[in-house]
Amino acid sequence: MxxxxxxxxxxxxxxxxxxxxxAFFAVFFLWPILFGIGISLTKWNGVKDxxxxxxxxxxxxxxxxxxxxxxxxxxxxxxxxIVVPVGILIALGLALLVDSFTPKWAxxxxxxxxxxxxxxxxxxASIWRFLFVDGGLISSILTSLGITNVLWLNDPKYEIIAVxxxxxxxxxxxxxxxxxxxxxxxxxxxxxxxxxxxxxGFQRIRFITIPQLEPVIFLVVVNAFIGGLQSFDLPWLLSxxxxxxxxxxxxxxxxxxxxxxxxxxxxxxxxEAAAYAVILGLIVLAITGIQFGWRQWRxxx
Amino acid sequence: xxxxxxxxxxxxxxxxKTAPAFLKHIxxxxxxxxxxAIFWLVVAVFPLWWVFCVTFSPxxxxxxxxxxxxxxxxxxxxxxxxxxxxRPSIPHAALVSLVYILVQTAGMVIICSMAAxxxxxxxxxxxxxxxxxxxxxxxxxVVVTLIPLFRVIVSLHWLNSFQGLxxxxxxxxxxxxxxxxxxxxxxxxxxxxARVDGASHFGVYWSIILPLSWNATxxxxxxxxxxxxxxxxxxxxxxxxxxxxxxxxxxxxVAGQQAWKTADFSIAVYFLSxxxxxxxxxxxxxxxxxxxxxxxxxx
Numbered sequence: 001m002x003x004x005x006x007x008x009x010x011x012x013x014x015x016x017x018x019x020x021x022x023a024f025f026a027v028f029f030l031w032p033i034l035f036g037i038g039i040s041l042t043k044w045n046g047v048k049d050x051x052x053x054x055x056x057x058x059x060x061x062x063x064x065x066x067x068x069x070x071x072x073x074x075x076x077x078x079x080x081x082i083v084v085p086v087g088i089l090i091a092l093g094l095a096l097l098v099d100s101f102t103p104k105w106a107x108x109x110x111x112x113x114x115x116x117x118x119x120x121x122x123x124x125a126s127i128w129r130f131l132f133v134d135g136g137l138i139s140s141i142l143t144s145l146g147i148t149n150v151l152w153l154n155d156p157k158y159e160i161i162a163v164x165x166x167x168x169x170x171x172x173x174x175x176x177x178x179x180x181x182x183x184x185x186x187x188x189x190x191x192x193x194x195x196x197x198x199x200x201g202f203q204r205i206r207f208i209t210i211p212q213l214e215p216v217i218f219l220v221v222v223n224a225f226i227g228g229l230q231s232f233d234l235p236w237l238l239s240x241x242x243x244x245x246x247x248x249x250x251x252x253x254x255x256x257x258x259x260x261x262x263x264x265x266x267x268x269x270x271x272e273a274a275a276y277a278v279i280l281g282l283i284v285l286a287i288t289g290i291q292f293g294w295r296q297w298r299x300x301x
Numbered sequence: 302x303x304x305x306x307x308x309x310x311x312x313x314x315x316x317x318k319t320a321p322a323f324l325k326h327i328x329x330x331x332x333x334x335x336x337x338a339i340f341w342l343v344v345a346v347f348p349l350w351w352v353f354c355v356t357f358s359p360x361x362x363x364x365x366x367x368x369x370x371x372x373x374x375x376x377x378x379x380x381x382x383x384x385x386x387x388r389p390s391i392p393h394a395a396l397v398s399l400v401y402i403l404v405q406t407a408g409m410v411i412i413c414s415m416a417a418x419x420x421x422x423x424x425x426x427x428x429x430x431x432x433x434x435x436x437x438x439x440x441x442x443v444v445v446t447l448i449p450l451f452r453v454i455v456s457l458h459w460l461n462s463f464q465g466l467x468x469x470x471x472x473x474x475x476x477x478x479x480x481x482x483x484x485x486x487x488x489x490x491x492x493x494x495a496r497v498d499g500a501s502h503f504g505v506y507w508s509i510i511l512p513l514s515w516n517a518t519x520x521x522x523x524x525x526x527x528x529x530x531x532x533x534x535x536x537x538x539x540x541x542x543x544x545x546x547x548x549x550x551x552x553x554x555v556a557g558q559q560a561w562k563t564a565d566f567s568i569a570v571y572f573l574s575x576x577x578x579x580x581x582x583x584x585x586x587x588x589x590x591x592x593x594x595x596x597x598x599x600x
Contacts, residue, residue: 007426013502014425021416022431024472028453029438029446036449046455097338105338111586112342117593118578119349120531122553126571127348129556130564136365137351173345177590178597216598222440223597230444233533237553257444257534264448265538274448281445288440 040275045268057275067259067276071251075160076229079255082164083171084224088217090168091175096205098176099183110180114173121170125237128166129153132238153238159252163235167228175220182216183209222291229284232257256280349575355565356380356572364564379569382562387555389543391570394551395577401536401547402529405467406522409476413521414514417480418506422492432481435474447538454539461542466535476521479595483517484510516588523585524592527578548574 040057044050061067098109116124131137132152139149152162190208199207210217235241235255239248243266247254256276264273354367357376370376384391419425420432450469459465487510495505511518536547552574556567582589 011425014419014423014428017419017503017506018416018431020412021435021472021477024412024468025435025438025474028450028469028472032446032449032453033441035452036445039449039452046452094341097334100334101338109338109342112345114590114593115345115582116348118527118582118589119575120527120533120549120578122531122533122549123571123575124348126553126556126567127352130364130568131348131351133365135363137347140366169344169348174593174597177593181594219597226440226442230442237533257447260444260447261534261538264451270448270452277444277448281442284442284444 036274037278039270040278042271044270046270047268050271053271057271058279060272061276061279067263067272068247068251068254069256069259069276071247072254072256072259075235075252075254076256078160079164079167079231080225080228082161083167083228084221086164087168087172088175088220088224091172091220092179092213092217094172094176095179095183096209098180110177114177116170116172117174117177119170121233122237124166124170125234128162128169129238129240132162154249156248156250156252159239159248163231163238163253166238167231167234170234171224171227175224178216178220179213182213186212218291218295222288225287225291226284229280229287230257231255232261236261349579352568352572352575355568358565360565361563362565364568376569379566380573383566383569383573387551387566387570389546389551391548391551391573393544394546394548395574397545398530398548400463401466401532402526404463405470405529406525408468408471409473409525410518410521412471413473413476414480414511414518415506417477417484418510420477421481421484421487422489422510435472435477438474439478447534451538459539461540461545465539466545466547469535470529473521473525475596476525479521479524479592480514480517482595483514483520487513519585520588520592520595523581523588524596527581527589530574530577 039050041052041054042050043053043056061069094113098106098113101109119127133139134149134151138152142149150158152158186209190212191204194204194208232255235248235253236246236258239246239253241247241253241258243262246258246262257280260273260276260280263269263276267273351367354370355364356379357370357373358367359372359375360379416435420428454460454465454469457465459468491509491513492505495509500508531549532547533549533553536545536550540546540550552570555570556564
């Protein structure tokens with residue numbers, strides 16, 4: 001009893017200060033995770049009491065054609081395959097480019113390259129929808145280059161590319177910012193030493209810059225996956241989706257969160273929606289886990 | 302590595318012999334660098350430049366080909382019309398978003414800085430576990446919590462209310478992280494001095510540490526403000542009543558309303574809703590850059 005009192009006397013004031021944060025954290029983050037898993041095992045329309053149905057909802061997500069799981073996964077895969085490597089390579093290229101200018105210019109470029117990230121996604125999507133229109137900016141540029149324009153937002157082949165373009169426009173500045181800051185943190189002596197050794201520009205990038213940036217590149221890739229897999233605003237608005245008609249022409253812009261949203265709020269099928277969300281969440285966690293595991297393994301060698 | 306070095310040493314000697322060609326190479330390289338750098342400059346600002354041009358062009362012109370502003374009078378009239386006549390009202394939606402920002406940032410700054418004070422400056426049982434738990438939420442797929450969180454809001458009768466909008470986001474691990482990083486760098490002697498003067502545990506936080514953390518506070522406020530202004534899915538889900546629609550819902554929906562004037566009026570709405578983030582970006586760039594850098598480098 002005495003030791004408990006001593007323990008409390010020592011720690012209580014600390015716990016009281018972190019209590020508000022963790023109370024909110026528990027109610028609005030931890031509990032919803034458990035609650036969500038619970039909902040996913042039930043049939044529930046939000047009005048009547050939920051009925052336990054086991055894993056039925058999970059089976060349904062994979063097999064029921066009306067949930068369009070395969071189409072959403074295909075889009076997600078295509079989107080990630082474009083956005084992650086292309087977006088991050090462009091960001092890395094820009095960081096190296098800006099670093100080669102004098103500080104005055106570098107600051108200007110940095111400030112402007114960063115700019116798109118502060119334009120909210122809802123706005124980026126709304127604006128780009130006009131730029132993709134036939135006769136708009138993109139088609140004008142393509143036509144002037146002698147390339148036939150495509151119907152970006154109506155052709156199932158190109159819809160996902162349109163989403164990827166806007167996403168990259170929005171996110172590259174953010175990746176760039178992180179990579180550029182890390183670039184600035186590499187000690188100048190490393191480069192001086194390499195110059196003395198006679199390494200050329202390309203070799204300096206290959207053997208000093210890239211290895212030094214590796215932790216940041218890793219985080220950027222991980223975050224790009226986590227964010228990209230949960231995209232909603234951009235494809236939803238670019239495809240002018242409505243709850244009764246979403247996902248663009250021939251489901252070309254269908255993303256998982258769109259189905260989760262519509263099933264949950266319009267269809268009142270909270271069980272199915274929660275199951276879909278759990279599946280998507282597990283995919284995100286698995287990919288993040290693989291990335292961390294792969295990095296551990298790589299560094300251990 | 303060493304074999305590469307030797308080979309480049311040889312390579313360098315050859316390069317020195319042909320110095321003029323080497324210089325010429327530099328010039329082409331320089332031009333290329335500038336071309337690419339300016340190209341991306343244009344890419345980054347062009348969409349917003351186009352929004353500006355369409356807004357400040359004669360009413361009713363086709364919007365697709367406006368590359369320069371052509372009528373400032375028409376532009377201001379358009380903005381006036383949009384502010385007065387667009388339904389749901391743009392100023393009302395902006396006000397909802399503003400209150401959303403104020404409530405969320407106020408709560409976030411208090412609860413996150415309180416917790417960060419402990420994590421940055423003290424040792425206690427379970428500290429590492431709690432901090433890791435909070436930070437791991439940043440890597441967690443939040444989509445899993447969307448449906449259940451909505452149901453929690455329904456149970457609390459918080460649909461169509463500012464509580465429902467703002468409170469769930471208050472316990473931000475990112476804000477906690479930003480505050481902790483900043484507070485760790487504060488000199489510990491300040492606290493000792495205050496304690497000698499008889500300040501309580503909470504008193505030290507409230508009258509010394511929090512005021513000194515103004516930089517971190519501003520970073521959190523700016524980052525949250527820009528984020529909340531752009532939040533789309535959460536208000537879409539929890540605010541069915543048009544009275545509570547945020548700027549994101551109203552602005553994103555404006556082009557879909559067939560009855561609403563010509564397309565350039567919709568663009569004027571985009572222009573208006575882009576102003577607050579742009580103003581923050583221009584005047585508080587240091588904080589916003591800081592905030593975004595930290596949001597990418599946590600963990």
